[in-house]
Amino acid sequence: MVLVQVHSGSATGTGWTYGPAACAEVVRDQLTPELVGRDPMAVPAAWAAMVRAVRNSTRAGVAGYAVSAVDVALWDLKARLLGLPMVALFGAAHEQVPVYGSGGFTTYDDDRTVEQLTGWVHEQGIPRVKIKVGESDGTCPERDRHRIELARRSIGPAAELFIDANGAWSVKQAVRMLRDVADADVHWLEEPVSSDDLAGLARVRARVDADVTAGEYGTDVQYFTRMCAAGAVDCLQADATRAGGYTAWFRAAAVAAGHGLELSAHCAPNLHAPAAAATPNVRHLEWFHDHVRIESMLFDGALDPAGGTVSPRLDRPGHGLECRPEVVGTYEVAATTSGPATSSPSPPSPPSKDR
Template sequence: MSAYRVPTDRPEADGTLSWDATTMVVVGADAGETAGLGWTYAPAAAARVVTDLLAPVVRGGDPMDVPGLWTAMVRRVRNASRTGVAGYAISAVDVALWDLKARLLGVPLARLFGLARQDVPVYGSGGFTTYDDDVTSLQLAHWTHEQGIPRVKIKIGESAGTAPDRDLHRVALARRVIGDAAELYVDANGGYSAKQAVRIERRMRDHDVRWFEEPVSSDDLAGLRLVRERADADVAAGEYGGDLTYFTRMCAAGAVDCLQIDATRCGGYTGWSGAAAIAAGHGLEVSAHCAPNLHAPVAAATPNLRHMEWFHDHVRIEGDLFDGAADPTGGAVRPPDAPGHGLTLRADAAEPYRVA
């Protein structure tokens, strides 16, 4: 178990937060000579949760019985709170356990789950508010013109909704760069009030924006529903979901057109499957949030999947620190044919970034 803090390639920000590094917590699960690998993007404190709380209840368990081990972990963190850092830790261990099980059986993880599709559609994601027009244009052109990804997303909601002119300028710039054929998405990261979001969504219609992610805070279910009822673009949220109750409330409130799920936060592959079932029960599709190489196997096994986020930070980290990373050329990725999720940590490449 280790934590690595990897600096960004340039300063990054969205509508409500700025950062200059991303921390990844990596967990191993061994059975004899076979090892499984899991990870999450979380504070390094998640590593201590794994060591102090989760390892004692997982050690000695049967790797074929991952749901039982998952349940034991959830019970173990009751007084540490199921969501947040403890939930991130559970997610990393759960992914490692499923990877271990598939490797013990000698099958790709996607095959163990059972394929719903051969290829997983992706959308390019970045377009941070700290980027100037040139950097934004280069990134968007790389995805659409060089890699052939037919859908892309940029960040808006800058200054908590007080800079709509720059937001609209960047949306117009993105449409010019990607052309008329590609789908354009935006993500406000909760930067607007509901009425602000309604007003700016109307102005974005001139640029055919198809996806409006977190126009308001994900905790504001009434606000999400208000925007959804008045928007042409699909409203999406759910990336901060940590348990099934969260996803049930969001779906039951009619707050989203597409539910986002992050397996590095909601309890790993086990939590993902439950959340996807809840969405299906409400007639909704799901979209994988970030960590694309981790999500590829379970996304391929999800019948009501719409697509997966090809997030700039995580793509760069996973491509640099793991062997077996996917190639999105053409707008989709295919889970590896190797046993498990097919990724192995390049310890020599990761070591300079170790913080725990």
């Protein structure tokens, strides 16, 4: 996690991304000079300035992740300055957002897999879960079949089963696998082939019953437009921590809507919840095991997915999460200090360390 804080007067906005520590250097050296003294209410203008600033650094990757974290922090700051919950600032479209339990890593043995899946379905009441498949670039189809069938037996017939191959299969491998595990009733097939292979995704989509999805690596609106226009997915994925923050999330949602598709949030569930609740064509968000653990440790106010949905906080301004400095300090490996990043009618607070 790369954690970013921006300050205006007595208010602090917080954003984050999951990426290399180099993201923090991009924030300090390339983005902060574009933000100091800007109107904290004009987030889209700040976003455009940041995108221009990293053009020669290539927006896809580290620079884009940095922009994403700062954009989220800026929206959080604006909401806090106005005293509004984030979802109220955006405008709520839903009171609740469905979630799916996500983990089921290929490194798990059968007992660990069953424990995680049954915990989501039978203890927390989450009626949809996802496991990883495509181990060793698809060269272990027997174990993939075993794990898919194990997952179905574990969760019972009523819960929805999702699988994620992380682009490990070929088109024919994906089609064969879905045929071989037809009795497991797979609902969601994520990245059966590389997300760069739009034609391959479309070919798989045409030959399987499960909904094919991809988009987690999208970095700009053009990426999402190409994916949707190619007929590559039944549901588009987007990740606000990679694509450019909340500003880019809503652009992706508009592209999906224009193609008659829904949008699903990839990872970082507590970050995505308020934006997802403000998106009319959202399908669900990913309750990703690793990020849930990190966000629950580092922030006060993390959400509860019991029953299979989350509701963004309405009792706190912004996204409702507050850093726990004593915990953040325990895990901090590097820090940069950039000072207050926005202007305000009230005197700015002293610079604080941004992690």
